[in-house]
Amino acid sequence: MSKQPSERLTPMGVMILALLREGDMHPYEMVRLMRARRDERLLAVTNGTLYHTVARLQRAGLIDEVGIDREGNRPERTTYTLTDAGTDALVDWLRRELSIIERPAEFRIALAEAHNLERPDVIECLRSRREALAEGHALHRDGLIGARRTGAPEQVLVEFERQEVLLDAELHWLDSLLDRLEAEAFPWGPTAFENTDRYLAQRKAAQL
Numbered sequence: 435m436s437k438q439p440s441e442r443l444t445p446m447g448v449m450i451l452a453l454l455r456e457g458d459m460h461p462y463e464m465v466r467l468m469r470a471r472r473d474e475r476l477l478a479v480t481n482g483t484l485y486h487t488v489a490r491l492q493r494a495g496l497i498d499e500v501g502i503d504r505e506g507n508r509p510e511r512t513t514y515t516l517t518d519a520g521t522d523a524l525v526d527w528l529r530r531e532l533s534i535i536e537r538p539a540e541f542r543i544a545l546a547e548a549h550n551l552e553r554p555d556v557i558e559c560l561r562s563r564r565e566a567l568a569e570g571h572a573l574h575r576d577g578l579i580g581a582r583r584t585g586a587p588e589q590v591l592v593e594f595e596r597q598e599v600l601l602d603a604e605l606h607w608l609d610s611l612l613d614r615l616e617a618e619a620f621p622w623g624p625t626a627f628e629n630t631d632r633y634l635a636q637r638k639a640a641q642l
Contacts, residue, residue: 439494439519440526445477445543446487451496451524452547454516455624457637458500461488462511466640476542488514496520524550532559535566553622557615564608571601 443451453464461484468479491497497520503511516524528551531537531544548556578594614620627633 438526439496439523440530442494443523443527444487445540446483447491447496448524448527448543448547449473449477450484450487450491451516451520452550454497454514455521455524455550456628458513458515459641460503460511460513461485463637463640464488467636470636470640473546476546491520494519496523525555529555529559532556533562535563535570549622549626550624553615553618556622557612560608560612560615564605564612567601567605567608571598571605574598574601 449468450464453459453467459467461481465479465481465484468474468484473479488497492499492514496517497514498517499512500515501513503513524547528544528547531540532548532551535541551559574594575598578591578598581591581594582588615622621627
């Protein structure tokens, strides 16, 4: 059985689809925006990888060409747009990766692009994630307590202890985020920041 488009997406592919949801743009602008937004903290941003991913997304029908810019002495720049299939793939990928705990690297990408989902969708996905985190935290906590009761040497439990602490901290952070999302403490959604001065200036600078 062939995979769904969202199952074939790489983190770079997700970032590109998310950028194109903001509006049509050429790869040069994509690279500049990723670097301006410090996306290199999440994945390696190289021209070669980005252009290769753009070509692969186009072959898959997730993006499409809408024009070629030949302004001045600059190299030709092909502008791309997001297709309906691309939007569906992006949304499916984000929903899946926000909900599960098995892929922490992908979760960071999903969280960074979670604003491409509507608020109720994000809350539902993060609620599912919280259930899995709580179960994992309980297993680590109970296992650590049991190991200490049986006299296991502390030196062999340090990694177990670290993981239990990290899971506990993530649960507290996730509860705080869910509280803020449900209280609508800040704007949310794909278009929530499109008209801010900072956003418009950033887009303009990346297009030069």
